[in-house]
Amino acid sequence: MDHQRIQESLKLVRSMKLQVIISAPTEKIADIAPLVDRNLCVVKANKQILVKAFDPKQMLEV
Template sequence: LNTKSGGETQTPFYIAVLASFAQLYRVNDTSSFGNTVRLVVFDEAFNKMDGDRITESVRLLRKMGLQAIICTPPDKVSDIMPIADRTLLVNKEKYRMHILSFGKEMTS
């Protein structure tokens, strides 16, 4: 582990987590029992991964039929935004929080 980058050590973790959720949500079950929301929530997601590994992880997530809410550090927004269906910004000012649409045109 000491010879690998942070992203290389995170990749197997995310694959295992996604496989666990796919099993839990019975992704291949076509009966009404397997008909669930299939939601996965990641906080501080992909913080040690490069853009290519992030893209592949999100592709795997979609291939497994999972939906995700991904909270990410600011430096990873540019990697995730092009492959996300929707991007929101949570802005905290003193004791108030605002959730704003954050589109690709706003980052230019």
């Protein structure tokens, strides 16, 4: 999906008051992260998996 379709899709989900889980490739994070309530980043390295919550607003403050 392009940037505009992502925004419109998330507006629709919010208007319906649905709770969704979105899985997206890294290149789409910048479009999605500011529009959702919670962001979890899942990283797999070797045989370990790391799940980290982050707030895009805090990243902009740095």
